[in-house]
Structures are given as structure tokens and as C-alpha cells.
Amino acid sequence: ISGGRMSDLENAIVTIIETFHRYSAKEGDKYKLKKSELKELINNELSHFLGEIKEQETVDKVMESLDEDGDTECNFQEFMTFIAMVTSSCHEFFEHDNIPSKLEETGGGGEQKL
Numbered sequence: 001i002s003g004g005r006m007s008d009l010e011n012a013i014v015t016i017i018e019t020f021h022r023y024s025a026k027e028g029d030k031y032k033l034k035k036s037e038l039k040e041l042i043n044n045e046l047s048h049f050l051g052e053i054k055e056q057e058t059v060d061k062v063m064e065s066l067d068e069d070g071d072t073e074c075n076f077q078e079f080m081t082f083i084a085m086v087t088s089s090c091h092e093f094f095e096h097d098n099i100p101s102k103l104e105e106t107g108g109g110g111e112q113k114l
């Protein structure tokens, strides 16, 4: 990666990759998240969106739903599917609740000034 400042989106992409590797490299296979690594990642990095995982049963279920190749670990591809799911439900939240009201507020303020 060379030259100039990266955009917010590029930074976000790098952050996703770095975050995955920061947790996947802790134990066992460096390039895969095992259950304990996945749990730690969610609890430290996604708790505002997903809440904190406390029960082992929840970790089991999350891993089961992400683990497409059945090795009971989450590789980067499977992690990306997970991030896409989280991003997509986050987007739905913004679509329904936040963006419209924010746009209305900004629009209203502008009109009043005119």
C-alpha cells in the first residue's frame, strides 16, 4: 500500500483484515478463528452491534452458522460472510431508523435559514 492517505472505506477494509488476524493468530491455526478466538473478537470488537456472548452455547451456535466447510473453525472467507451479515443488518437499521430522520433534520434546518 503506497502513497497518500487512505480513504475511510480503504481503512475500514484494512481494519477488518487486521482485526481478523489479530484474533486468529492467538491460538492454534494462525489463519483461522477457533471458538474462543471468535468469542473474544465478537465481545471486544462487535459488542455494540451484537451484544456480549456469555454462554458457551451461543458461541457454539454462532460457529455452527458460520462454519461452511465443517472444520469447527472460522477462516477468513467465513469471517467475511459474517461481516457481510452484520454490515447488512446494520444497514437495515440505518435505513429504517437513523438516516431518514437525520436527513429531515438537516433539510429542515437549511430551509429555515432561507
Ligand SMILES: [Ca+2]
Pocket: 023, 024, 025, 026, 027, 028, 029, 030, 031, 032, 033, 034, 037
Ligand atoms: Ca487461531
Ligand SMILES: [Ca+2]
Pocket: 066, 067, 068, 069, 070, 071, 072, 073, 074, 075, 078
Ligand atoms: Ca470453517
